[in-house]
Amino acid sequence: MQRIDGNAIAESIIKELTAEVGTLTGPKPAVAFIRVGDNPASVSYVRKKEKTAARIGIGSQLHLLPADVSRETLFERIDALNADPEVSGILVQAPLPKHLDETETFNRVAPHKDVDGFNTVNIGKLCQEDDSGFVACTPAGIVELIARSGIETEGKHVVVLGRSQIVGKPAALLMMRKALPGNATVTVCHSRTTNLPEITRQADLLIAAIGRPHFVTADMVKDGAAIIDVGINRVEAADAPRGYRLVGDVDFDALAPKASHMTPVPGGVGPMTVAMLMHNTLRAFKLAHA
Amino acid sequence: MQRIDGNAIAESIIKELTAEVGTLTGPKPAVAFIRVGDNPASVSYVRKKEKTAARIGIGSQLHLLPADVSRETLFERIDALNADPEVSGILVQAPLPKHLDETETFNRVAPHKDVDGFNTVNIGKLCQEDDSGFVACTPAGIVELIARSGIETEGKHVVVLGRSQIVGKPAALLMMRKALPGNATVTVCHSRTTNLPEITRQADLLIAAIGRPHFVTADMVKDGAAIIDVGINRVEAADAPRGYRLVGDVDFDALAPKASHMTPVPGGVGPMTVAMLMHNTLRAFKLAHA
Numbered sequence: 203m204q205r206i207d208g209n210a211i212a213e214s215i216i217k218e219l220t221a222e223v224g225t226l227t228g229p230k231p232a233v234a235f236i237r238v239g240d241n242p243a244s245v246s247y248v249r250k251k252e253k254t255a256a257r258i259g260i261g262s263q264l265h266l267l268p269a270d271v272s273r274e275t276l277f278e279r280i281d282a283l284n285a286d287p288e289v290s291g292i293l294v295q296a297p298l299p300k301h302l303d304e305t306e307t308f309n310r311v312a313p314h315k316d317v318d319g320f321n322t323v324n325i326g327k328l329c330q331e332d333d334s335g336f337v338a339c340t341p342a343g344i345v346e347l348i349a350r351s352g353i354e355t356e357g358k359h360v361v362v363l364g365r366s367q368i369v370g371k372p373a374a375l376l377m378m379r380k381a382l383p384g385n386a387t388v389t390v391c392h393s394r395t396t397n398l399p400e401i402t403r404q405a406d407l408l409i410a411a412i413g414r415p416h417f418v419t420a421d422m423v424k425d426g427a428a429i430i431d432v433g434i435n436r437v438e439a440a441d442a443p444r445g446y447r448l449v450g451d452v453d454f455d456a457l458a459p460k461a462s463h464m465t466p467v468p469g470g471v472g473p474m475t476v477a478m479l480m481h482n483t484l485r486a487f488k489l490a491h492a
Numbered sequence: 493m494q495r496i497d498g499n500a501i502a503e504s505i506i507k508e509l510t511a512e513v514g515t516l517t518g519p520k521p522a523v524a525f526i527r528v529g530d531n532p533a534s535v536s537y538v539r540k541k542e543k544t545a546a547r548i549g550i551g552s553q554l555h556l557l558p559a560d561v562s563r564e565t566l567f568e569r570i571d572a573l574n575a576d577p578e579v580s581g582i583l584v585q586a587p588l589p590k591h592l593d594e595t596e597t598f599n600r601v602a603p604h605k606d607v608d609g610f611n612t613v614n615i616g617k618l619c620q621e622d623d624s625g626f627v628a629c630t631p632a633g634i635v636e637l638i639a640r641s642g643i644e645t646e647g648k649h650v651v652v653l654g655r656s657q658i659v660g661k662p663a664a665l666l667m668m669r670k671a672l673p674g675n676a677t678v679t680v681c682h683s684r685t686t687n688l689p690e691i692t693r694q695a696d697l698l699i700a701a702i703g704r705p706h707f708v709t710a711d712m713v714k715d716g717a718a719i720i721d722v723g724i725n726r727v728e729a730a731d732a733p734r735g736y737r738l739v740g741d742v743d744f745d746a747l748a749p750k751a752s753h754m755t756p757v758p759g760g761v762g763p764m765t766v767a768m769l770m771h772n773t774l775r776a777f778k779l780a781h782a
Contacts, residue, residue, distance in 0.1 A: 305620070326616030329665075330595070330657050357686040365668050367620050375619075378655050378680050387691060389679040390668050396647040401677060 204463045206351050206430075208343075212473035215346065216258060219480050223259040231290040231487030232261030233317065233479075234283045238276065238302070239269030244295045251293070254476050260483055263289070269299050276302065277310050284312040290487035291317030293479065314489060317482035320368070328372055331379050334489075336482050341372040343474025344409060344430055348383045351463050353407060353428045360386040361405035363418070363451070369411040369432055377409075398422070410451035418452040420460060428463040432471050493748050496641050496720075496755045498633075502763035505636065506548060509770050513549040521580040521777030522551030523607065523769070524573045528566065528592065529559030534585045541583070544766050550773055553579070559589050566592065567600050574602040580777035581607030583769065604779060607772035610658070618662055621669050624779075626772050631662040633764025634699060634720055638673045641753050643697060643718045650676040651695035653708070653741070659701040659722055667699075688712070700741035708742040710750060718753040722761050 223230065233255055235248050248264065255262040265279055283289045292315045298304050308320035316324050319338035327335030337345075348355065360377040364370035370390060378388040391401050392412070402408055402422045410418050411432035423429065433451030450467030457464060465471055513520065523545055525538050538554065545552040555569055573579045582605045588594050598610035606614050609628035617625030627635075638645065650667040654660035660680060668678040681691050682702070692698055692712040700708050701722035713719065723741030740757030747754060755761055 305622070322616035322620060322622070323612050324616070325619045326612035326614070329615045329619055329661055330612060332595070332612070357684045359687075359691075365670075371619055371665070371668075374680075375661070378661075378682070380655075385684045387679065387681045387685040389677065390664075391677045392668070394647045394675045395677040397649075401649075 203458050203461050204351065206347055206463055206465045206470060208347060208465055208470040208473045211347060211350050212343075212477040214350070215474075215477040215481060216254065219260075219477075219484055220258045222484065229288070229491070230259060230261055231484050232263065232288055233291045233293060233483045234263045234265060234286075234289045236265045236267065236276070236279060236283075236292070236294045238267045238271055238295070238298055241297065244297070248295050251476055251479060254480055255483070258480055258484075260290075260480060261288075270301075273302060276307065280307070280310045284310075284315060287490075289315065290490060291315050291479075291483040293318050315486055317479055317486055319372075319482065325367075325372070328375055331381070336486070337376070337478075338368055338372055339475040339478040339482065340369050340432065340471065341376055342478040342481070343471055344369075344373055344432065345376055345383055346478065347430060347465065347471065347474060348407070348428075351428075353383070353463055355383045355386040355407060358386050358406035359389065359404050360407045360409065361389045361391065361402050362409045362411065363391055363402065364409075364411035364413070364432075365390050365392045366411065370409075373409050373411070373432075377407075408452075412451055414451055415449045416451070416453040418457070420453070420456040423457060423460055425460050426462045427460065429457060429461045429465065430471065431465050431467050434467060434472060493751050494641065494753045496637055496753055496760060498637060498755055498760040498763045501637060501640050502633075502767040504640070505764075505767040505771060506544065509550075509767075509774055510548045512774065519578070519781070520549060520551055521774050522553065522578055523581045523583060523773045524553040524555060524576075524579045526555045526557065526566070526569060526573075526582070526584045528557045528561055528585070528588055531587065534587070538585050541766055541769060544770055545773070548770055548774075550580075550770060551578075560591075561589075563592060563596075566597065570597070570600045574600075574605060577780075579605065580780060581605050581769075581773040583608050605776055607769055607776055609662075609772065615657075615662070618665055621671070626776070627666070627768075628658055628662055629765040629768040629772065630659050630722065630761065631666055632768040632771070633761055634659075634663055634722065635666055635673055636768065637720060637755065637761065637764060638697070638718075641718075643673070643753055645673045645676040645697060648676050648696035649679065649694050650697045650699065651679045651681065651692050652699045652701065653681055653692065654701035654703070654722075655680050655682045656701065660699075663699050663701070663722075667697075698742075702741055704741055705739045706741070706743040708747070710743070710746045713747060713750055715750050716752045717750065719747060719751045719755070720761065721755050721757050724757060724762060 313323040319336040324335040415435040431450035431452040436446045439447040603613040609626040614625040667676045705725040721740035721742040726736040729737040
C-alpha cells in the first residue's frame with residue numbers, strides 16, 4: 203500500500219510556487235483575507251494561510267471585522283478589494299456569523315478574484331469544463347493528490363461518498379470531465395443510498411467525504427482500491443493532549459492491507475487545501491497580468 | 493410496461509400554464525427569440541416555440557439576424573432585450589454560425605431572463621441546489637416526466653449515460669440533489685466507461701443521452717428498470733417519407749418486455765422541452781413581478 207503523503211505533496215507544490223514567484227520581476231501576487239469575528243479555528247486557519255503565503259513570496263492582507271459587522275460594511279470591504287489592482291485573490295474565511303449569508307457573501311467576491319472557488323460562476327464553469335474558473339481548494343487538492351500519486355482514473359470507476367457543494371459534487375464533476383485526472387465513470391452516493399457497501403466495493407478509487415469517523419470499513423472496499431479520505435473528524439480521546447484525536451472517514455488501519463494507495467488523516471487532503479489556495483492566488487495574479 | 497407519453501404530459505403542463513396565465517390581470521409574460529441565419533431546423537424549432545407561446549397566452553417576439561451578423565450587433569440586441577421590462581425571457585436559438593461563440597453568447601443573456609438555463613450562473617445554481625435559477629429545458633423535462641409518471645428516485649440507483657453539459661451532467665445533479673425527484677445514488681457513465689453493461693444493469697432508472705441509435709440493448713438493463721430515452725437520432729429508412737426515421741438511444745421494442753416505464757422516441761422527452769421553456773418563461777415573469 204502506498205501511503206499518500208499530503209504534507210510532502212503540498213510541500214512540493216509550495217516549492218514550485220515559490221520558484222515561480224521568485225522569477226516575477228514586476229508586481230507580486232497578493233491575497234486578502236477577511237476574517238469576521240474571532241472564532242478560534244478561523245484565527246488558526248487564517249494564520250496558517252498567511253504563513254504559507256509569506257514563505258512563497260505572496261503578499262497578504264488581513265482584514266479583521268467585528269462579529270457584529272453589518273452586511274453593508276462587509277460588502278463595501280469586499281467591493282473595495284475587488285477593485286484594488288494590487289489584490290490578486292480574496293478569501294472570506296468561513297464560517298461567518300449567522301446574520302450573514304455565506305452564499306451571498308462568497309458571490310460578492312468577483313469571480314476572477316475568487317481563489318476559494320465558491321462563487322456560483324466558478325462552480326458553473328467547473329460544470330461546463332471551462333478552465334478559466336477557479337476550482338475550490340479541497341477538490342483541487344484531491345485532484346493533485348491523485349495526479350501526483352500516479353493513480354489512474356481513465357475509464358475507472360470512481361465512487362464519491364458525499365454530495366456536498368464544496369467537496370462531493372465538485373470532486374465528482376472533476377472525475378467525470380473529459381481530461382485527466384478524470385474520464386472516469388463516477389458514482390455519487392450519500393446518506394440516502396440504500397445498498398452502500400455494494401456500491402463502494404465497485405470503486406477503483408473511493409473519495410470519502412461524509413464527515414463520519416471511520417465510516418468506511420474493510421468490507422466496503424475491494425482489494426487494490428485507491429482511497430482518498432477527505433474527512434477530518436474529532437473523536438474523544440482521554441489520552442490525547444487536547445482530549446480529542448482527528449480521524450478520517452476511513453478506518454486507515456483496517457483498510458491498509460487492501461488499499462493500493464491511501465491518504466492518512468491528518469496529513470492527507472488537509473495540507474493540500476492551503477497549497478491549492480496559493481496555487482489559485484498565483485493563477486489569479488497571472489490571469490490579471492496576462 | 494408503462495409507456496410514458498411525453499406528448500400527453502407536455503400537454504398537461506401547457507394546459508396548467510394556460511390556466512395560470514389566464515388569471516393574470518396586469519402585464520403578460522413574453523419571450524424573445526433570437527434566430528441567427530436560416531438553418532431549417534432552427535426555423536422549425538422557433539416556429540414551434542412561438543406557436544406554443546401563443547396557445548398559452550405568452551407573448552413572443554422574433555428577432556431575425558443575418559447569418560453573418562457581428563458579435564457586437566448580436567450582443568447589442570441581447571443587451572437591449574435584457575434591459576426591456578416587457579421581455580420576461582430570452583432564447584438564442586442554437587446552433588449559432590461558427591464565428592459566434594455559443595457559451596459567450598448564452599452568458600450574455602441576463603441570468604434572470606435565461607429561460608434556456610445555459611448561463612454559467614444558472615448552471616452553478618443548479619449545482620448549488622439554489623432554486624432561484626433556471627434549469628435547462630431538457631433536464632427539467634426529464635424531471636417532470638419522472639415526477640408525473642410516479643417513478644421513485646429516493647435511494648434508488650440512477651444511471652446517466654452521457655456526460656454532456658446540456659443533458660447528462662445537469663440530469664445527474666438533479667437526481668442527486670436533496671429533494672424529489674432526486675435523493676438518488678447517481679452514476680454517470682460515458683464513452684470511456686469500460687464495463688458499461690455491468691454498470692447500466694444496476695440502474696433502477698436509466699437516463700440515456702449519448703446520441704447513438706439503439707445503443708441500449710436488452711442485455712444492458714435489469715428487469716423492472718425505468719428508462720428515459722433522451723436520444724433523437726436520424727437513421728436512414730428508404731420506406732420513410734423523408735428517407736429517414738427518428739430513433740432513440742434505446743431499442744424500445746427490445747426493452748419493452750423488461751422495463752417498468754419507458755419513453756418512446758419520438759413522443760417522449762422531445763415534446764417536454766418546449767413545455768419547460770414556457771414554464772421557465774412564466775417563472776421568469778413571476779420573479780420579475782414578485
